[in-house]
Amino acid sequence: MKDHIIIVGFGRNGLQTTRDLQLLNKKVVVIEKNHELIVANQKEKVVFVEGDATEDKILELAGIQNASALIATLPIDADNLYVVLTARSLHSDLQIISRASHETSVKKLFTAGASHVVMPEKVGGTYMASLVAKPDLAEFFHRLSIEGNEGVNLVEIICSDLPSEFHDQTIHDMSIRRLSGANIVGVKTPEGQYIINPTGDTVMLPNSKLFVLGTPDQIEKVKEIIKQKGRN
Numbered sequence: 001m002k003d004h005i006i007i008v009g010f011g012r013n014g015l016q017t018t019r020d021l022q023l024l025n026k027k028v029v030v031i032e033k034n035h036e037l038i039v040a041n042q043k044e045k046v047v048f049v050e051g052d053a054t055e056d057k058i059l060e061l062a063g064i065q066n067a068s069a070l071i072a073t074l075p076i077d078a079d080n081l082y083v084v085l086t087a088r089s090l091h092s093d094l095q096i097i098s099r100a101s102h103e104t105s106v107k108k109l110f111t112a113g114a115s116h117v118v119m120p121e122k123v124g125g126t127y128m129a130s131l132v133a134k135p136d137l138a139e140f141f142h143r144l145s146i147e148g149n150e151g152v153n154l155v156e157i158i159c160s161d162l163p164s165e166f167h168d169q170t171i172h173d174m175s176i177r178r179l180s181g182a183n184i185v186g187v188k189t190p191e192g193q194y195i196i197n198p199t200g201d202t203v204m205l206p207n208s209k210l211f212v213l214g215t216p217d218q219i220e221k222v223k224e225i226i227k228q229k230g231r232n
Helices: 012-023 035-040 056-061 077-090 103-112 120-133 135-143 176-180 216-231
Strands: 005-008 028-032 047-050 069-072 095-099 116-118 153-159 183-188 194-196 208-214
Touching: 005 012, 005 077, 012 028, 035 047, 056 077, 069 077, 077 095, 077 103, 103 116, 120 135, 153 216, 176 183, 176 216, 208 216
Parallel strands: 005 028, 005 069, 028 047, 069 095, 095 116
Antiparallel strands: 153 208, 183 194, 183 208
């Protein structure tokens, strides 16, 4: 595989992460050392590598050198820490996302080489609080989520190969909304600054990222517009 995502651990978090990524048509390889758990989940149509993800050879069997990301979902923070350390030593540019159960582990995981650290319990608690305080807003975002059924997606489009025709053009100049029907609701600049609801005079720069809201057909049209411009 190439540009696949490695999931370490196939417990509840690992299973849900795998299913969500498959809904997005992402290629996934799961590392799990519990043989019985692998056998019990053969119906999931997942590529499994049986073994300990803290061992170099197991990560190499999972194709870490060609992977785009690794997600450590193990329930024990110390185990995730070792996975992050090992993965970072084998792939310096890999995007690594780790689960954490305790606040005290977050800094250690970042120091070990994690790109992002997520505390599922904290995220879940925030969502439940939103259901009480802002129920309609929470429902709105749920309908835009991976499992939403509204036929509208919020996706990111990386402009690392932004055609020269688009360099220094504004969002208005690109005419994406007029040509595709999709909306650009956010931009991430090359410096990492987020622009929410950018105005039409926002200038596009190489290595920026667009956050686009639209139907799957509209999203594909946005990608086609950029490719066509690049061929002109």
